[in-house]
Amino acid sequence: MVEFLHQLASGLALGGIYAIMALALVMIYQATQLVNFAQGEMAMFSTYFAWYLIDSGEPYWFAFVATALASFAGGLAIERVVVRPFARAPILASVIVFIGLSFIFNSLAGWLYGYSIQSFDSPFPSKPLLGNVYMSAHESGAILVTFVVLALVYGFFRFTPLGLALRAAAQNPVSSRLVGIRVGWMLAIGWGLAAAIGAVAGMMAAPIVYLDPNMMGGILLYAFAGAVLGGIDNPWGAVVGGFVVGVMENIVGAYVVGAEVKLSVALVVIVGVLVIKPSGLFGRPIVARV
Amino acid sequence: MSAASSASTTNARATFGLAALGWSILGLVAVTLPLYASGYHLFQFSQVLIYAVALVGLNLLTGFNGQISLGHGAFFAIGGYGTAILVAKFGLPYWAAIPLASAVCFGAGFLFGFPALRLGGLYLALATFALAVAAPQMLSYKGFDAFTGGAQGLQVAKPHAPFGLPLSVDQWLYVVCLASAAVLALVALNLIHGRVGRALIAIRDHPIAAETMGVNAALYKTTCFGVSAMYAGVAGGLSAIVVGFVSPDSFGLYLSLAFLVGVVVGGLASVGGMIFGALFIEFVPNYADQLSVYFGEGAKALPGAIYGVLLILIMAAAPSGVAGLLQALARRLTGARRA
Numbered sequence: 341m342v343e344f345l346h347q348l349a350s351g352l353a354l355g356g357i358y359a360i361m362a363l364a365l366v367m368i369y370q371a372t373q374l375v376n377f378a379q380g381e382m383a384m385f386s387t388y389f390a391w392y393l394i395d396s397g398e399p400y401w402f403a404f405v406a407t408a409l410a411s412f413a414g415g416l417a418i419e420r421v422v423v424r425p426f427a428r429a430p431i432l433a434s435v436i437v438f439i440g441l442s443f444i445f446n447s448l449a450g451w452l453y454g455y456s457i458q459s460f461d462s463p464f465p466s467k468p469l470l471g472n473v474y475m476s477a478h479e480s481g482a483i484l485v486t487f488v489v490l491a492l493v494y495g496f497f498r499f500t501p502l503g504l505a506l507r508a509a510a511q512n513p514v515s516s517r518l519v520g521i522r523v524g525w526m527l528a529i530g531w532g533l534a535a536a537i538g539a540v541a542g543m544m545a546a547p548i549v550y551l552d553p554n555m556m557g558g559i560l561l562y563a564f565a566g567a568v569l570g571g572i573d574n575p576w577g578a579v580v581g582g583f584v585v586g587v588m589e590n591i592v593g594a595y596v597v598g599a600e601v602k603l604s605v606a607l608v609v610i611v612g613v614l615v616i617k618p619s620g621l622f623g624r625p626i627v628a629r630v
Numbered sequence: 631m632s633a634a635s636s637a638s639t640t641n642a643r644a645t646f647g648l649a650a651l652g653w654s655i656l657g658l659v660a661v662t663l664p665l666y667a668s669g670y671h672l673f674q675f676s677q678v679l680i681y682a683v684a685l686v687g688l689n690l691l692t693g694f695n696g697q698i699s700l701g702h703g704a705f706f707a708i709g710g711y712g713t714a715i716l717v718a719k720f721g722l723p724y725w726a727a728i729p730l731a732s733a734v735c736f737g738a739g740f741l742f743g744f745p746a747l748r749l750g751g752l753y754l755a756l757a758t759f760a761l762a763v764a765a766p767q768m769l770s771y772k773g774f775d776a777f778t779g780g781a782q783g784l785q786v787a788k789p790h791a792p793f794g795l796p797l798s799v800d801q802w803l804y805v806v807c808l809a810s811a812a813v814l815a816l817v818a819l820n821l822i823h824g825r826v827g828r829a830l831i832a833i834r835d836h837p838i839a840a841e842t843m844g845v846n847a848a849l850y851k852t853t854c855f856g857v858s859a860m861y862a863g864v865a866g867g868l869s870a871i872v873v874g875f876v877s878p879d880s881f882g883l884y885l886s887l888a889f890l891v892g893v894v895v896g897g898l899a900s901v902g903g904m905i906f907g908a909l910f911i912e913f914v915p916n917y918a919d920q921l922s923v924y925f926g927e928g929a930k931a932l933p934g935a936i937y938g939v940l941l942i943l944i945m946a947a948a949p950s951g952v953a954g955l956l957q958a959l960a961r962r963l964t965g966a967r968r969a
Contacts, residue, residue, distance in 0.1 A: 375752055377700075377759065425946060431751040433945045435698055436894055439887055440945070443938030447931035455930060557883065561763045564756050603767045607760040614753055615745045 347590045353479035354548070354562075355586020356486030361541045361563030362570070362578035363493065364534040369572050371510040371530045372427075374434050378441035379538050380560030382418075384553060385445045386411040386539030387546050388453045391460055400463040404543060408536045415535025419528040449553040460546035482544040489540055490579060493533075506530060558603055562589060565606040568613050571623020581621065585609060644964035645957075652956075653902070660808055669800040674912060676800075676872045679807040680865045681908035685892045686818050686901055687861020692890075693899035694822060695854045696834030698751050701758030703886030704765040705859040707876075708735050709866025711769065714784045714876045715777050724789050728867035732860045739859020743852035762886035769878035783877025786870050803872050810868060814861060818901050821857075830854055831899075862889075891937045894944055896951050903953025910952075 361379065368376045376382075386407050393403035422441065426434050464481035475483075497503035508516040509526035517523050541563075542556065549555050562585050570581025585606065593602040619625045663675060688702045712731025716722040722730070742761070746754045770781040778784060791802035821827055832840035833847050841847050870876050888911045896907025915933040922929035948955055 373752075375756060377755070422942060429945070430696075431755075432692065432696065432698055432898075433949065435700075435752070435755050436890065436945050437942050439700070439890060440938040440941030443887070443934045443941065445938075447934035447938065451931035451935070557763060561760055564760065568753075568756065598772065601764075601767045601771050603764040607757075607764040610757050610760045611745050614757060618753070 343594075344591075347594045348587060349475040350479055351587035351590030352583065353475065353482045353586070354545075354590065355566075355583035356483045357541050357545045357548075357559060357582075358562045358566045358586050359579040359582025360486055360489050360537050360544075361559060362566040362582040363490070363575055364537040364541070365563060365567050366572060366575045366578040367530055367534045367537070369567075370575070371506075371527050374431070374438075375564070375567075375572070376534070377435060377438040377560075378445065379534065379563075380556035381442040381445035381449075382411070382415065382535055383538035383542035383559075384556040385449050386414070386535070387460070387542035387551060387555070388449050390539070390543050391458060391546070391551055392453065394461070400461070404463070404540075407539050407543065411539035412532040412536040414532075416528045416532035418535070419531035423531065424524070424528075446553050453553075455553060458551040460543075460551045462547040478547050482548075485540065485544055489537060493537070493575075502529070561603060561606045562586065565609040567620075568610050569620055571620030573624060574620070574622045577620060577622030641964050645960045648960045648964060649957075652960075656905070664797070664801040664804055669798065672800045672804045673872065674916070676804045676807040677869070678905070678908045678912045679804075679811040680868045680872065681889075681892060681911055682904045683811050683814050683868070684862045684865035684889055685896060685904040685907050686815055687858045687865070688889050689893050689896075689898065689900065689904060690818060690821070690830075690861065691854055691858035692893060693897075694827065694834065695830045695851065696751065697746060697851065697855065698755040699758045699858070699886075700755055700883075700890060701761035701765070701886050702858070702862045702889050703881050703883070704758075704761045705735050705739060705862035706866035706869070706885065706889075707765050707769060707881035708738055708859075709863030710870040710876045710881065711778060711784070711866075712863070713867035713870045714786045717786050717871070718784055719777060724867075724871045728864060728871075731867045732863035735863025735866075736856045736860040739862075740852050740856035742859070743855030746855055747848050747851055758886075759883075762883045766878040766882045769881065778878075781878060783875055786874050786876070788871060788874045807868055807872065810864060814864065815901055815904075818861075822901065826850075888937070891941060894941055894951055897953030898949065898951060900950065900953035903951055903956075906952040 361383070364383075365375060365379055368374060368379075389410060390403045390407040393406060394400060398406070418441070422437065423434075426437050462478035462481065464477040466477060497507055505516070505521045506526050506529060508519075509521055509523045510530070513523045516526075541559070545559055546555065549559070563582060566582030566585040567578040568581070569585060570577030570579065572578065588609070589602055589605050592605050593599045597604065613620060660675075664672060667675065684702065684706055688699060691697050691699055709728075709731045712734050713724065713727045716727035716730060717724055742757075745757065769778060771778075772780060774780075788799050788803065790799055791797040795802070797805065822830075829840065829845045829850050832843070832845060833850055837847055892904070892907030892911040894907075895910045896905070897903030914936055918929055918932035918936070921932060944951055950957075
């Protein structure tokens with residue numbers, strides 16, 4: 341029973357990381373109907389940036405905020421320079437461009453920081469928080485950070501004029517343009533936000549999976565699974581999906597198939613959801629106008 | 631008017647002649663290669679031909695039918711492991727094992743094509759991405775250790791030339807790869823230039839119109855997925871006997887994405903262009919390795935950087951890849967106008 345609760349707790353911690361990655365994916369999907377296959381490598385690159393700052397003596401939380409801001413700027417720039425020219429291209433072209441981006445970030449990280457695995461310190465104390473015996477401090481801290489990020493994102497979209505403009509631009513670009521919203525810039529800001537959120541996911545994941553250029557491959561896959569499970573056009577669905585996938589991965593990995601084939605859980609979830617209920621648990625059914 | 635049109639026909643004919651000349655030279659080089667290339671170079675060119683087969687398969691699906699697969703490395707793996715298991719554990723000869731393994735791939739592809747039907751382009755990309763990431767883990771699954779050799783992989787004995795032909799092992803394997811690639815490329819060309827090809831392209835360009843015209847889109851799409859997977863399977867099987875070894879780590883996401891790179895570089899919706907795509911993905915990592923003298927460990931990052939930058943540049947500037955550039959060049963040389 342204790343073992344089961346341990347698995348459940350670490351599943352929740354990982355699930356939180358998948359949840360915010362899935363949220364980043366959904367943000368870009370809502371605005372452009374595209375899934376950013378480079379999201380994982382972008383987050384990995386941001387995490388290396390944070391590691392570099394910490395390594396050169398900056399305090400952790402300064403590095404954390406600086407990385408999120410730098411990632412926001414980076415995501416914005418990528419949308420303006422690389423993604424924008426393909427806005428009207430077929431899906432295949434966009435997918436190829438995203439794969440190209442992920443190749444570039446992967447090699448850039450390897451070239452700048454090397455391919456050896458680095459440890460990444462957790463900002464949280466080594467003693468469990470609040471006398472919680474089932475979770476390490478980092479796991480509780482990661483869940484806490486997840487909820488802070490979710491609250492911030494919710495507050496931003498719900499209560500700020502910019503958030504409202506972003507939602508409007510995603511839902512109805514033509515009308516938004518008519519009322520004076522710069523739709524192009526809103527897309528760029530969406531990319532920036534997604535990059536910043538991804539960076540937070542990367543920094544929370546690094547103490548668990550260690551830092552190397554391929555660290556995000558599995559995490560991105562679980563985030564995909566979470567987003568598909570919750571409904572790829574529904575941010576809160578994606579968050580729930582991320583948590584569910586995190587818990588499921590750990591429990592199924594520990595008790596059913598064995599930890600060494602855990603990744604197939606994500607494959608089964610993705611294919612299963614798409615076959616049985618393609619819109620996911622909370623998504624709208626996909627309707628195509630003929 | 632008639633003079634102008636007849637001039638453009640002659641030019642088109644000249645373009646065709648130029649293409650025929652180019653292919654004849656390429657074919658001649660390919661056929662005579664075993665006479666002067668060393669064993670290692672033959673091995674490399676066998677790899678090129680193997681990749682070309684896989685790329686033609688992926689291009690049938692992605693380039694001609696518009697279904698995005700980021701997971702063809704998994705079907706390559708099924709072909710490779712299938713062949714290796716049949717040869718090493720059941721003692722089948724390779725010429726029986728490869729077709730059997732490819733038939734399994736056809737089945738696997740056909741079955742994967744069913745959920746693919748309900749998935750728009752993007753969802754299929756997601757599902758196949760998941761397949762590519764999960765494949766190495768599934769291959770090293772402990773439950774199948776007896777067959778797959780687990781994480782250690784499986785050795786396959788390389789076959790010798792039959793009928794006492796005076797060919798070394800490398801030469802014979804090269805000949806097998808060349809023959810397979812030539813036959814499969816011709817089959818693909820025939821498929822594309824007939825009724826089936828028109829249906830596939832129609833489904834890609836306008837699915838609703840295609841169905842209205844009586845094309846059974848579901849059947850064509852699943853079958854196309856199956857055939858495409860079968861090509862990947864043949865390539866995987868050939869690779870197993872040419873390399874003499876299969877292991878889970880050689881069939882990861884990187885392989886699947888390299889296939890995509892090859893298709894894009896060679897030219898989407900082109901069969902002939904795949905040989906250039908295959909040359910590219912075989913030799914770029916090789917040459918990058920040699921540059922490690924200058925770049926040190928950074929050379930490891932070089933192929934990925936080249937892949938990434940080229941993918942974006944090609945999509946922006948030359949979406950039809952090397953094949954499109956060569957066609958444009960031939961037209962420029964002969965003064966033929968665009969068809």
